[in-house]
Amino acid sequence: MVNKATRKTDNMIGKDLWNIQLDNNGNLKHLLTIEGLSTEMLTSILDTAETFAGVNESVKKVPLLRGKTIVNLFFEASTRTRTTFELAAKRLSADVLNINISTSATSKGESLLDTLRNLEAMQCDMFIVRHESSGTAHFIANHVAPHISVLNAGDGRHAHPTQALLDMFTIRRNKGADFGKLRVAIVGDLLHSRVARSQIHALNILNTGEIRVVAPKTLLPKDIEQMGVSVYHDIQSGIKDADVVIMLRLQKERMQGALLPSEQEYFQLYGLTEERLKAAKPDAIVMHPGPINRGVEIDSTVADGPQSVILNQVTYGIAVRMAVMSMTLGSHSTSDDKQRKSS
Amino acid sequence: MSRLLIQNGRVIDPANNLDQVTNIYISDGKIFAVGDACEGFQADQTIEATGHYVIPGIVDICARLREPGLEYKADIASETVAATSAGITTLCIPPDTDPVIDEPAVVELIHRKVKNAGHANVVALGALTLGLKGEYLSEMAALKTAGCVGLSNARSPVHNTLVISRAFEYAATHNMTVFIEANDPWLSNKGCAHEGPVSTRLGLPPIPYSAETASIAHYLELITDTNVRAHFCRLSCARSVEMINQAKTMGLNVTADVSAHQLHLTEMDISSFNSQCHVIPPLRNQRDRDALRTGISHNILSAICSDHQPHEIDAKQAPFPATEPGISALETLLPLTLRLVNDGQMNLTTAISKLTKEPAEILGINRGTLSQNAAADICIINPATEWTLDANSLISQGRNTPFHGWNFTGKVSQTLIDGKVIYSAN
Structure with missing residues (x-):
């Protein structure tokens, strides 16, 4: 030893x-x-x-x-x-x-x-x-x-600690200070995301009820569950009954690294549409650290819709x-x- | 000529199954006899070694001396002096110098520099392919004649499998061992840390196990096919140890080594972005480290090496992924190995064997033993000396070590090469 x-x-x-x-x-x-x-x-x-x-x-x-x-x-x-x-x-x-x-x-x-x-x-x-x-x-x-x-x-x-803090601030303003009753789903390219890593730490420190990550295996870093999250590969079950849905940006160069076949298939499987969002709680908020790829990870109707707090995040x-x-x-x-x- | 007696030391020579308090008689730079008495031997000089270990000089199977090509990091003179101060009497250098060791002139240049420096012996591996580019075979026979003890493509990948296969066949023709640093460059993908919880948490580009293991599997098939003698360098994964064990069991002519730091450090050691622990292959987890230790103590792995890579200060002064990998490791090879013995992880004879007899056999050199007529390369150790490593006191030109502040027990007191005392602690 x-x-x-x-x-x-x-x-x-x-x-x-x-x-x-x-x-x-x-x-x-x-x-x-x-x-x-x-x-x-x-x-x-x-x-x-x-x-x-x-x-x-x-x-x-x-x-x-x-x-x-x-x-x-x-x-x-x-x-x-x-x-x-x-x-x-x-x-x-x-x-x-x-x-x-x-x-x-x-x-x-x-x-x-x-x-x-x-x-x-x-x-x-x-x-x-x-x-x-x-x-x-x-x-x-x-x-x-x-x-x-x-x-x-x-x-x-x-x-990216200040991004995670402003995300926590946004969640607190919308959902109150008791994170223990919240279910938060983070969807997208967690492999390359410093934002997601900082969010996961912050959510854990604030004793969030449940933290989920949703992505294909190619976009999840190894042993991420050891950071205190549950792993989903399917967005329907991943965001089911979520109070907060955080979408991550998908960089175009991910296709070249053979991590994904195409933007189209990614959107089909993981893009947040109004229809899909219905699986979350009716009062769920939708967040995104920006900049948004409309039609790649999120549909415009959701990004600009009533549940979106994306611009509040910036403020x-x-x-x-x-x-x-x-x-x-x-x-x-x-x-x-x-x-x-x-x- | 000069006659030297080393008396009353605990002589440990794994090559001759020897571990007893006795004397060594040296004449003309060679071992004349080992034993309690030697009739008619008149010593010109006597070294009193009571309470000391007397072992064959250490043979380090992989050390980069940075010359020729990167003399701002270190050079043959500086590093061979550091080596002898640490009991290392023979160093084997990989061919990735600049110029690459792919023609006899470079080997001759190195030999001349080594001779002028006048310290540790240096043997070289020749390049497996011209310029390490993986396209054309090097002139292996000429390299062998010039003194190369084996062939390697170092860390440079050979993408064309047919080239590897033919290089192995040609090496086998000339009865040369190929030294393989198993790494699939596509899988390691410019990574800098073991793929696992630590790299995930720190967001460091990961290197999966498969970068090493898939490459070993690939090479093992080619070794089977070509029947070349092969040595796998610097294993880092538990699975690799298993694969080497299986290959040996199946009768393949393979051996493997591990660097001393891999027997002590794990991925946890990089968790504060400590660039001194940035090494390739990366530090894996505790299970891997324990499997590597077992690999040594169960004789699956044949050698412990330094994997010495001295750097200038700036090479480590940057954000972790931008730093250069490697440790200035000559002066911690024996201390880290003795530490495993002191901690009860392996017995002393095994440890000495992995530093002397076995690496010498892999290199095919008549050193690493105290047999009669072998070169009198000897390391005398005071096993009781307690000391603390200070990175700033390293003799190597590279001060890059993660072991600064570590406490060690056992220190080299004298080093002899060809019967001459080349280093003395006092």
């Missing part, structure tokens, strides 16, 4: 995956993954988001992060996520810098660490990172200067991201900042 106590080494090893997210007082320092966060922490983020939801509707701007500089560091294309992060930062009065790395430094051969060092030198307070490789946000959090917070805006297939995304930003930057803010916040 390997002796656990003898196994410590440099930067990352020995620290649990999620523990680096919290500072010594248990406050949120980074948000890298939902995994390992407490029920209290998740609830507290959602509660804080609730206070910001009002800001969005009427006041539009609060001075919580005045003087802070937030960098949107996107190594992968994104419209909604980057825009809502930017809006959230601006509504908190922070300065925002958008950097699209795929067209700048790394294509000139600069390493990720060099890019970080340069940005650090510009006195930034927060990096919001999206990258195609799983583990990038953790890598960055392990290597940045101690005063910088890192928010994961999507790393490979690993995690709530701003409040949730404001909550996460204020909590992470707030956890190591000056006393001056704290006073301002409490007043």
